[in-house]
Amino acid sequence: MVNEDEQLEEDDEKQNEEKGREEQKADEMVNEGEEIEEEEKDEMVNKSKELEDDEEQGEEMVNKVGGVVLGEDEKWIKQYSSSQTILLVGEGDFSFSAALATAFGDASNMVATSLDSHAFLAENYTNAVSNIAMMRRKGCKVIHGVDATDMANHPLLKGLKFDRIIFNFPYAGFFKTKSRSSQLLLHQALMRPFLENAVRMIGVDGEIHITHKSNGFHREWDIAGLAYQQGLHLVKAEDFKLSDYPGYNTKRGFGGDLNFNCYPSKTYMFRSI
Template identity: 50%
Template sequence: MGKSSRKWITHYSSSHDILLVGEGNFSFSACLASAFGTATNVVATSLDSEETLLRKYGSDIKTTLEELKELGCSVMHGVDVMTMSQHPLLCHTLFDRIVFNFPHAGFQYSRDKSSKLHQNLVRRFLRNAKELFVENGEIHITHKISYPYSEWEIEEVAEEEDLFLREEVEFNEGDYPGYVNKKGSGPNSNRTFAVGLCSTFKFVKTLSKKTRKKRLAKAAEFAQLNASSMSLS
C-alpha cells in the first residue's frame, strides 16, 4: 500500500498488521475498521465465546461482529492473552501493532491480591505478545495511571520481560469515534467506566540510538538537578 493511500487514526495505520486482544464489545475494532474503510489488516480477539458476548452485550454485539467480518476482519473468540503465542491460528503470524486496552484480571479479590493478579496478567500478555510482533513493531497497553492503577507498575513489568517504553501518550476516548469501553466482567459487564487519567504505553524490543541518547540526557539532567538540590539543603 502506497504512503498516499494509507489511512490513519491516531497511532494506527491501514498499512499496519494489527492484533487487538481482550476486546469486549469490539467497538474499538469497529472504530479502526471504520477509519480504514477495511479491516483486512486487523485480527480482533476476545477471551469470551460469541455466546457469552451475546449474553453480556445483547444484539448490538452481533451486528458489530457481522460488520467487522464484512470488512474483512479476522474475528477470533476464546483467545487467552496469557497463552496466545501458542494459539494455532496466531503462532505463525507477526504483527506491527499488538493492542490491549484496559487489561483487568477481575474484581473477585482484595485490592492487594488483585494488584498482583493484574500485574501477572500484564506480564504474561507481554511475554506472549513479544513472540508475535515484528522487530520494529510495538505493543500498546492503554491503562489508567491514577491510584491504584499506578501500582501495577507496568513499565517495570515490561522491562523485566526485556521490553522498553518507547513512548507514553495521553489517551482520549474522543480520538476513537464509536468506541465505548465496557467493564467486561461481573454483573455490570455491559456498563461503561470512567477513563479518567489514562495513557497508551508503547513498548518495543529495543530503543533506537536517538531515544536512548534522549533518555540518558534526561537522566543526567535529573541527576544534576538532584545534586544541586542536595547541596542547597
C-alpha cells in the same frame, strides 16, 4: 512549320504529364512516409502507455501488504494505520476494533480477539454482534476464546507477527474480598505472561500498546517495569482520549454492558530493547 510546332507542343505536354506523375509519385512517397511515421509514433505512444500501466501494476503489487494498498490508500486513526498488521487483545464489545475498521475502510490488516465466546458477547453486549459482523465484512479476522496469557500458542495465531499489538484496559477481575496487595499480584499475573507472549509476536520495529488508567491503584501495577522485565522499553506514554476513537465504548467487562470512566488514562507504547 505547323507540324513542327504541334510536335513541340505535344512533347511539352508529355514532359509536363511525366513531371506531374513524378511529382504525384513524390507526394505519395512523402505521404506514405508521413503515415508510417505517424503509425510508428502511435505505436511508441501505445507502448509507452503499456509500460506505464505495467509499472503502476508492479508498484501496486509491491505496495500490497496483507490485502492493504499503501501510499495514497493508506488511512490513519491516531497512531494506527491501515498499512500496519494489528492484533487486538481482550476486546469487550469490539467497539474499539470497529472504530479502527471504520476508519480504515478495509480491515484486512486486523485480527481482533476476545476471551469470551460469541454467544456470551451476544447475550451480554448490545452492539457486539453488529460490530463483529461489520468488521468481518471489511475483512477483519475475529477470533473468540483467545487467552492473552497464552495467545502465541493459539492455533490460529501461532507463528504470526504483527506491527502493533493492542490491549486496552487489561483487568484480571474483581476481587473485593482480597487485600490490595493480593489484587495487585493477580493483575500483574495477567500482565507478565501477556507481555511475554506479545514479545514473541511483534515483528521488526513492532510495538506493544497498553492503554491503562494512570491513577491510584492502577499506577501500582507498574506496567513499564513489567515490560522492562520482558526486554521492552517505553517509547512513549500518551494521554488517552476516548473521542479519538468514535464509537468506542469502555465496557466494564465480565458480563456488564455499562461503560466505566476511563479517565485519567495513558497509552503506553513499548518496543524491544
